[in-house]
Amino acid sequence: MTSQGSSEPRASPYFWYRLMGRDEEGYDVYELFIGPQHPASGHMRIIVRLDGDIIVDAEPDIGYVHRTMEKLAEGREYIKNIPLFERATIIDAANITWGYVRAVEQLLGLEAPPRAEYLRTLLAEINRIASHLYGFGIAGIMLNHSTMFMWAFGDREVWVQLAEDLTGARLTHSYIIPGGVRRNLPQDFREKALKAIRYMEKRLQDYERIFVKNPVIIARYVDVGVIKADEAKRLGIVGPNLRAAGVRYDARIAEKYGAYPELEFEIPVREEGDAMARLLVRIEEIRQSMSIIKQILDKIPDGPIFHEKYYRMLPPKLKEFVESTGRLKLPGAFIRLKPEPGEAVARVEMGHGEVFYHIVSDGSIKPYRVRVITPAFRNVVLYRYLTRGARFMDLPAIYGSIDYFPPEGDR
Amino acid sequence: MAEDVYKPGNLLTSLKRHAAAIATGLRYLLSTKRMTVRYPEFLIDLGEGYRGMIRWRRERCISCGLCAQICPAAAMKMYKLPGEKKMFPGINYQRCIFCGFCVDVCPAFALEHTPVHDLSYEELDEMIYIPERFDTEWVSPALKEGARPVKVVFDEEVGLRHEPK
Known part of the structure; x- marks a missing residue:
């Protein structure tokens, strides 16, 4: 014209x-x-x-919340890095510190007692549910579904409360330490956890009615942001995003850490690889985590929660306190853990995917180098590959379905 | 679970699903059950295990300095008091991350957590507690103003219920 x-x-x-x-x-x-x-x-x-x-x-x-975490870790004693790495993924604190602690334990030649491994697994699964609900809520608000946002964040509060009962802090638990855990299971925990599980099962049905099967959400999510198994493997995607593309890979199975080898659970896998598949995989993982928590509460063995090597160092008065209250006391030697020179790697399955730690020790009280590869950092490439050719309207849907957590990706 | 989201729906299934979503929303809209706590009229009583403000007891302290050594945020420091040979810990709440390592490492039970967590300060300097001020009883300002303590109860219907204590 x-x-x-x-x-x-x-x-x-x-x-x-x-x-x-x-x-x-x-x-x-x-x-x-x-x-x-x-x-x-x-x-x-x-x-x-x-x-x-x-x-x-x-x-x-990316990089707007980069805090030089790997460099900071080189200037701190081993135990002081636990609260530091927690701050990479504040919503999934137990899982991200577990990877670090596993690597440090390898360097120290320690192994946590069975009860401690069960308690770690318990908190890790509570955190996984809370992390998925967080992602779920964010995905909801990105589609302007504010009810889903409010519900998921409200229900996350139940799991945060459970974690608080176990550890004493809502999010920054600092619960998993080399050689064990910091608190024993509270007496009324089992009852509370079972109530939370029954509540959540009911709520998941509500979620299905108001969100998952809602025709508006189906229209926004089905066949949007599709990634196939080959491509996902090539890009090195981890976590629920990988499993939604049809690859059955989970560090909990691959690595056999914690109490996972003794527990029965399924790894939900879907073939479709679209935003809806990623959502459904996460919902199914919440169900599996709840089943794991139930099994832990039934199977948890009695015994110490801290490694004998360090527990022995405590004077009798402190041992008595630990026995009576279930709250661990740390020996003074714990401040300056001194592993042998060497290297250790460990990986752990977080809510967002697999986290990888590589620690180099030069025999001093501080690590020489700590390398962290977080799941969010490995998934960030999806923005480029999922959105190409999509409509602009689909960007928030894809963004929400990836469950990307910037502080974790940037470290 | 929700397998049928991938099946092509017709107008009827679509209508049914819309109705189900709206009905679910309405059910909760009309329900009187709420998870919210109306702070500061009500205050959740967090109980003994909560890692809140740290209480130091001077008469128990043996001045070993382990708390200052283990602090990951360098919030805890040892101070020299006038007329005293020993050093005593003081805390900077601008830095404290409430990890509780100092409490766990204290061999003399001189440090312990309190459930108080809802303090606020007008000046940054007030957040630094030198040993003279550190040995204090923490009181929640909301409780001081007459907030009613409630306790958290797990509930199958609402998730969390808050019952008056």
Whole structure:
């Protein structure tokens, strides 16, 4: 449409195309910056290039919450790094510190007593449920489903309360330490946990009615952001995102740590690889985690919660306190743990996927190097591969379904 | 579980699902059960195990300094008091992360957690507790203003219930 007269009329579409940055060849790509101020799940930026309504490319621009965690870890004693790494994934504190503690235990040549391993597994599964509910809520609000957001965050409170009863802190548990755990199971914990499980099972049915089977959500999620098994393997995706693409891989099975070899559970896998499959895998994982918690409460063996080597160092008065209250006292030698020179690697399945630790010890009281590869960092590449060719409307749906947690990715 | 989300639905199934979603929402809208605690009229009583503000008892302290050594945030420090040979711990609540390592490592039970957690300060300097101020009884400001303590009860219907204590 050309106009008559000297100047182009403002209403012409060409005017708008020029505003959108159309280049000389007539190819119009509109660059849109989303973020970096907390677009939905934390500080990050997505640079989206749009051709009309179709995403040509979406580039995740990360690093806004980088805290040099690996470098900070080199300047602290081994035990002091536990509260530090906790802050990478505050919503999944038990799992992210467990990986670190497992690597340190290998360096020290320690093994936690069976009861401690069960308690670790218990808190890890409580954290997994809380982490999935967090992601679920964020995914809900990204589709403007504020009810799902409120419900998931409200129900997460039940699991946070359980974790608080066990550890004394809502999120920053610092519960798993080299050689064991810091508190024994409270007496009324079993009853509380079973009530929480029965409540959650009922709520999951409500979630299904209001969110999962809601035709609006089906329209937004089914066949959106599809990734197939080959591609997911090639990109090195981990966690529920990988399992939703049809790859049966879980560090809990692969690594056989904690009490997992003695417990029965399934690894939910789906073939579809779309946003809906990722959501369904997470919901099924919540169910499996609840079944694991039930089994732990039935099977948990009696015995010490802390390694004999360090427990022995406590004076009788402190031992008495530990026995009567179930709250551990640490020996003074624990401040300066001194492993032999060497290297250790450990991996643990978090709510978001597999976390990997590589610790190099030079025989001093501080680690020489700690390398952390978090699941969010490995999943961030999905932004680019899932969004290509999708409509712009699908970006929040894909964003929510990946369950990306920026502080964890940036460390 | 929700296998049928992948099956192509028709108008009727779609209508049914819309109705189910709205009915579920309405059921909760009209329900009187709430999980919310109306702080500061009500205050959750967190019980003994909670890792809140740390209480130090001077008469028990043996000045070993382990608490200052283990503190991951360098919040706990040893101070020299005038006229005293020994050093005593003081805490900086600008830095404290409430990990409780100091409490766990204290061999003399001089440090312990209290359930108090809802304090606020007007000045940053007030958050530094030198030993003279550290040996205090913590009181929740909400309780001081007459908040009613409630305890958390797990419930199959509501998730968490808060009962007056």
